[in-house]
Amino acid sequence: MTTNIMLAGVGGQGTVLASKLIAQSAMNHGQNARTAETIGMAQRGGCVVSHVRIGEELHSPMIPQGSADLLIGFEPAEAVRCLPYLREGGTVVVSSKAIKPVTASLSGSDYNGAEMLAFLKQQVEKLIVVDGEGICAQCGSAKVLNVALLGAAAASGVLGLTLEQLLETIRQRIPERFLDSNLKALSAGAKAATGE
Template sequence: MKNCILVGVGGQGTILASKLIAQAAMDKGKQALTTETIGMAQRGGSVVSHIRIGSEIYSPLIPLQAADLVIGFEPAEAVRALPYLKKDSMVIVSKRAIIPVTSAFSGSNYNGMEMMSYLKDHVENLIVVDTDTICRLCGSNKVVNLSLLGVAAAGGVLDISLNDLENTIRKVLPEHYIEMNIKALHLGAKSITEQTWATH
């Protein structure tokens, strides 16, 4: 069984990403069970998707310390999800921080840097993704999700290849979004090979 947690901020496209992973797994003949945050939290709140792939799955929610992979769409949200992470498992994180409006009123000066160093100190197997650059190269701010999926596929944790995801994208996304999303997927995958692993 594989467990994956996607965390981010409402509006970042975590729901689509979770659907694509589950669908890709199903297209390979596996069973998938996922659950999403839907409702008020989608308006800029913290959102979490749980994805479970394999047989004999009961709960749609992943137990603590059971995730094989955490994909953080935002540094602080990735930290928030750490209790789910299985020992020595992988965290993929976009380094782009999203600053909550409320921080201006609560006196917090969150900027994401402190979360990134916390992740570096606490996660052995961390992959940092420069989603800003990938978005720029794709000409869209809406491809953070696909670039992170590309990294996940290249990271190989979920037994879903880049090719599997590409096939699923072609099957489920509307025609005019396909090429841009596939581009983001590949740029994500490519960014992982360009990372200096020694820095971890």
């Protein structure tokens, strides 16, 4: 059995690191994992999409459209953009905080993500909306959104990894000075998903 996980965000949100944490956690526990990024303009504000596949028979790291079990959206519009990859009955974990794209800033249009979240609520049966901004404020760092979303994904049961497995990998991969805020974010994300 293969688990397909897509992560969609913008440059600077830690999307690639999150995909590496998922893959490393799987490999630490004897599973095969393949990853690929379609980064494009990954400077701050550009689209970043990571594909993570975990399972036995993995011939390609790329997730075919309509077959992602889990879509982790670091930003509402990016989650909507990648929705065609989600399989029927798949789960979406998304941060409620919108990041205004450069094009919207230049055109003067107003984008706050509410329309995108409303669209996701209409289209997705299993939707977990996480107050990423609130969790980051609570943890004292804007850079822990990625780990908070991983916590929510693990708590949802769809990620195929436990919080303990992610915790072990975070301790291995995250520098000591950032460890405390990331551990808090993992826990807060899990609580957001379970409604605690």
